[in-house]
Amino acid sequence: MKKIFLSALATFSLLISLAQNIGIGENSPTAAKLQVKGIDSSVVIVENGTNSGTNVRTGLFFKTGPSYAGSISTVGTGYTHRLGFFTYGGSSPSSLLERLSISDAGDVGIGVVTPAAKLDINGVIKISGGFPGAGKLLQSDANGMASWADKSTSFLPAGASGNTLRHNGSSYISTSNLYNNGSAVGIGTASPSYILDINGRMRLRHNGNTSGLWFNGSTNVENSFIGQYTDNLWGIFSGGAWKFAVNATDGTVLMGSSNLDNEVQTNAVGYKLKVFGKIIGEEVRVQLKTAWPDYVFGEKYQRLSIDELEQFVTKNKHLPNIPSAAEVEANGQLLGEMQRKMMEKIEELSLYIIDLKKEIDLLKKKNTL
Structure with missing residues (x-):
């Protein structure tokens, strides 16, 4: 030696x-x-003399025969580097592929060279230990230790056959809890009282216009639908036609027409409620903005004489200040305004009767002399 x-x-x-x-x-x-062998922390130092450029690589390479089998290298630019583990044998170092990366921030990437989290994995994960099995769940204890567990009735895993709720692999439930007690499902509530019990708001979306809810009877026939009719209308669909709709833009309400969209855009302009059919109720209140016709009894009110009234009716075939039959047929009538005009005529009629009584009393007095 x-x-x-x-x-x-x-x-x-x-x-x-x-x-x-x-x-x-x-x-x-x-x-x-x-x-x-050394007594300090810097036992071996591998140094690349290049201090400029991008993706500068410094590392150790492992070779078996003519093939490069792997490498442990740092890759970086300036003062920002990552530690990479390379495999995939080839005849040159450039054939190696980076499989695992550790960033300057301590983030670990598997199949990702720029991990965005403490563990960032691009691909499928397989966990073999801990008694895995079909339908089992990976759960954590109070210390953060994970283990396989049989699914319970209070949790709904995604993608398993026969579950109440399934995912397609790209959707997820975030910042909320989903519970299943065996007979009812709760979203946002741990004690659901109905088949589906939601504590909070619910949003329904559809690629087309008609997003909503169908209601089936005991014969499983879709009889009623509540949802969006067009971009601006939502309503109730029943019996093969839309029977109720609300215009989200101006609040217009329509009932009883099978062509609600056309009615909203045409005949219902200027009205908040339009009903195609009859209405029955115990009471209807109309709050008038104009004066009630007690002004008829005022001293300044001018009414026609009996002779003038006769001439007007003979000529026009309707009372003064009352729309004609043709006008009502063409434009309908305003309920409150018509009530006001009718009361005006009733009060005028009362005055005519009072005047006639005075004349009758005067004639009676003359006849008794």
Whole structure:
């Protein structure tokens, strides 16, 4: 055995054994072809003299025969680097592919060279230990330790056959809880009282216009639908036609027409409620904005004489200040305004009767003289 000693600022020891093993800081290198031993943290330093450029790579390469089998390297630009583990054997170092990466921030990526979380995986994960099985769930204890567990009735896993709720693999439930007590499903509530019990708002979406809810009877026939009719209308569909609709833009309400969209855009303009059919009720109240016709009894009110009234009716075939039959047929009538005008005529009629009584009383008095 022979020793070579080099002396500089510090003592450096290199030993080559008879078995051609090399020891650095190790007097008996019997464990490997190269054995390095030191008493500080910097036992081996691999340095790339290039301090400029992008994706500068510094590392150790592993070779079996003519093929490069793997590498542990740093890859980076400037002062930002990541530690990468490379595999995929080939005839040159460039054929190796980075399989696992650790960023400067400590994030680990598998199949991802720029991990965005503490563990960022691109691909499928398989966990073999811990008694896995079909339909089991990976759950955590209070200390963050994960283990396989049989699914319980209070949790709905995604994608398993026969479950109440299934996902397609790209959708997810976030920041909410979903519970199943065996007979009812609760979203946002741990004690659902109905088949589906939702604590909070619910949003329904559809690629077309008609998003909503269908209601089936005991014969499983879709008889009624509540949902969106067009972009601006929502309503109730029943019996093969839309029977009720609300215009989301101006609040217009229509009932009883099978062509609600056309009615909203045409005949219902200017009205908040339009009903195609009859209405029955115990009471209807109309709050008038105009004065009730007690002004008829005022001293300044001018009414026609009996003769003038006769001439007007003979000529126009309707009372003064009352719409004609043709006008009512064409435009309908305003219920409150018509009531006001009718009361005006009733009060005028009362005055006519009072005047006639005075004349009758006067005639009676003359006849008794």
